[in-house]
Amino acid sequence: MIGYVKGTVEGISDEYILVENNGIGYRIFTSGKALADIGKLHQSVILYTYLHVREDELSLYGFPTAEEMETFKLLISVNGIGPKVALSILSALSVKELSMAVMMGDAKAITKANGVGNKGANRIIMELKDKLKYDDLMSVASGEADSGSIAATEGKPDNISDTVLALVSLGYSEFEAMKAIKQIPDAQSMNSDKLLKAALKKIF
Numbered sequence: 373m374i375g376y377v378k379g380t381v382e383g384i385s386d387e388y389i390l391v392e393n394n395g396i397g398y399r400i401f402t403s404g405k406a407l408a409d410i411g412k413l414h415q416s417v418i419l420y421t422y423l424h425v426r427e428d429e430l431s432l433y434g435f436p437t438a439e440e441m442e443t444f445k446l447l448i449s450v451n452g453i454g455p456k457v458a459l460s461i462l463s464a465l466s467v468k469e470l471s472m473a474v475m476m477g478d479a480k481a482i483t484k485a486n487g488v489g490n491k492g493a494n495r496i497i498m499e500l501k502d503k504l505k506y507d508d509l510m511s512v513a514s515g516e517a518d519s520g521s522i523a524a525t526e527g528k529p530d531n532i533s534d535t536v537l538a539l540v541s542l543g544y545s546e547f548e549a550m551k552a553i554k555q556i557p558d559a560q561s562m563n564s565d566k567l568l569k570a571a572l573k574k575i576f
Contacts, residue, residue, distance in 0.1 A: 377434060378418040381410060387459075391417060391434075400434035401455070404463030409436065424448075424455050431455065435462075443467045443504075450499045452492060461485040461496075468542055471504045473497075476572055534564045535571055548575060 377398050383390030388401045389410060400419055410417060419434030420441040433455060435441040440462060447458035461470065464485035473481040474497050482493035532553060539549035552574035553559050559567055 374421045374423055374432065376418055376420045377432075379416070381413050381415055381417055384410065384413065389417075389434075391419065398432060400432050401459065402434050403440070403459050405466070406434075406436050406440075433459070437467075439467055443470065446500055446503055447496070450496050452495060457485070457487045457492070460487050472542060472572065474500050474504045475569060477501075531562060531564045531567050532559060535567045538564075538568050539571060539575075544575060 377391050377393055377400060379391040379393035379398070381389055382392045382397060384407065386407075388399050389407065391398045391400055400421065402419065406419075417436075419436060420438045421432055421434045422441055422445060424431045424433060433441075433444060435444060444455075444458050444462060447453050447461060448455055453461075461482065465473065465481065469481070472478070477497055479490055479493035479497060482488055482496055483490055488496075535553060536546060536549045539552070540546060549571065552571040553567065555574045556562070556567065556570045559570075562570065
């Protein structure tokens with residue numbers, strides 16, 4: 373219904389911001405990370421929005437990137453995870469960190485968010501492991517990798533070069549990535565998804 377809101381920040385609270393657009397003030401709930409980044413009043417912002425509809429309330433949720441908004445929508449699709457808990461998760465973890473936690477089955481990382489216990493974290497992993505796909509992580513890696521990173525992987529099998537790019541996008545150096553991959557005996561015969569998971573275990 374409302375794809376995004378672009379306007380001026382006229383109010384900031386612990387849970388939401390007020391954005392004025394053409395004389396209308398939109399109350400937009402957002403994550404703690406977004407609130408921290410916004411920081412001050414009277415600056416221009418653009419937030420990708422999701423309208424949450426309940427019988428007694430319409431609430432607008434907004435995010436600085438479309439990727440974060442889509443992740444929010446995935447989280448609230450999980451049984452028992454409402455918008456407030458989803459925002460809590462996105463306040464504690466970045467989209468990449470959440471994707472990695474789901475891929476690795478790392479419930480402990482997800483329980484860093486307020487209001488999320490071990491049972492809820494495992495439910496998120498179970499329901500999202502097939503939705504937060506390896507390809508999503510690879511698209512981030514391709515977008516963030518610089519020309520040096522790409523050059524360093526030329527001539528290597530696709531699964532290895534793809535895995536190096538994914539690890540670099542998560543904040544590891546190329547040296548750390550290649551060191552981890554070299555510790556995996558059958559690396560060249562594994563597909564990229566399995567190789568990334570195995571490499572992350574070696575790094576940890």
